[in-house]
Amino acid sequence: MTTEDKNKLLLSDTQVPDLFITQYMSSLTGSSIQIYLLMLLNQKSSRQVMTIERLSQKMGMSRKELDEQIFYLTSAGLVECVDDSSLYLVDIKAKEVDRYIEAKSGEELELPPQHTDPKLASLSRSISDTFFMGSMSYIWQRFIDDSARVHKMEPDVIYYLFGTLQEKRKLLVKNIKPAEELRENWCKRGVKTSADLEKVLQEEKDIQDCISAMGKRTRKSLDGVAIDYITTWIMKYKMQPDVPPYLYTFLRKEKNREKVTFPDMDEILQEWFAHNIHTVDEARAFELEKKAADRTSAMTEFCGELFRKKLDGMDLAIISKWATEDLWEEPIVRYAYEVLHKYMTTITLQNVDDRLRLWKENGVASVSKARQYEAECKKKNKETYQQRHAAGTSSGVLDLPYMQNEYTKEQIDGLESDPMQDLEDLLRNEGREE
Secondary structure (H helix, E strand, O other): OOHHHHHHHHHOOOOOOHHHHHHHHHHOOHHHHHHHHHHHHHHHHOOOOEEHHHHHHHHOOOHHHHHHHHHHHHHOOOEEEOOOOEEEEOOHHHHHHHHHHHHHHOOOOOOOHHHHOHHHHHHHHHHHHHHOOOOOOHHHHHHHHHHHHOOOOOHHHHHHHHHHHHHOOOOEOOEOHHHHHHHHHHHHOOOOOHHHHHHHHHHHHHHHHHHHHHHHHHOOOOOHHHHHHHHHHHHOOOOOOOHHHHHHHHHHHOOOOOOOOHHHHHHHHHHHHHOOOOOHHHHHHHHHHHHHHHHHHHHHHHHHHHHOOOOOHHHHHHHHHHHHHHOOOHHHHHHHHHHHHOOOOOOOHHHHHHHHHHHHHOOOOOHHHHHHHHHHHHHHHHHHHHHHHHHHHHHHHHHOHHHHOOOOHHHHHHOOOOHHHHHHHHHHHHHHHO
């Protein structure tokens, strides 16, 4: 190798089209990219036609492996293969500009919107100046055209899309794939106008807020499945972002569940969605109503067995009050019945309600407190009875003279009556009455 040949090899450059990097390379394998680069070098420095045999020698691949990689390149539209196993590179830059050339020269093809729509022309200049320092490549121009004409996006939406990409650090000068993915996501969610975009952005914010809150509740990093559940709850069930965290806490504390899974939560959120519940206040009221209905039903069944009677309207009203307003539990109702049963033969729900009201007025809310209260009342009643009895006995003794020692023993002995004398006095009195 001469010095001149060495300088040509060391100082020369092989130009790679930007389109290959931005639109084709991500879909190819590593081996197919190497083949494409080798063919670019051969096209620049050699007049020999590249064949599969030459590639096999240079790449050190078997014919089977090489055929597979060539298939990827031909399918992508980068390489053409003729019958004699010759390989040719496709001029992808020429293909890219054909659309614009044909649009300008053809009679049936419409001109791109940037040439006919003043709003899009202004939008293109604004995007170029703001995000590309005044030098925006034609691939981005085509992206703007397609967004407006094919996807029917308003100019404000397209401009915000570029701003979102820049904020996420995904606005690459020569790679439009992140932009296409974001545009596809928005199109699936029906984003065309500014109002549509505002709705989607609010949903995304709600999803992120809910993910953050649920992560704190569960004390772990959420995986893709959990995020899919949350996305469904926000977008499909239309739940406010604080509803799932509230449900998680509700199940742990109110329902005493040691483990709460996302499928469990999804089942309950479906029920709430079916009842048009979307906020925490609505969910709380709904659960209280369910609890009250369950308590009323359980209390009705319990009282029917306890009182052994068919409950009428007044009885049902009392039971409803116990379950929904007073929040009495079955054990304390049973204890009230037992207390009254000690001195009453026939007991009604009204009697029990009076007893429960008395307990409530004295701060009694449990069976243990009720037992203590009844024991204290019994003790007080006994002490009061003893005091009254003692006071009555004391008053009677004071009225008796002999209790005050006003008579001597002789006087007391003289007060003893003679039986014969008493009989004579009795006969005498009968004769007078006749």
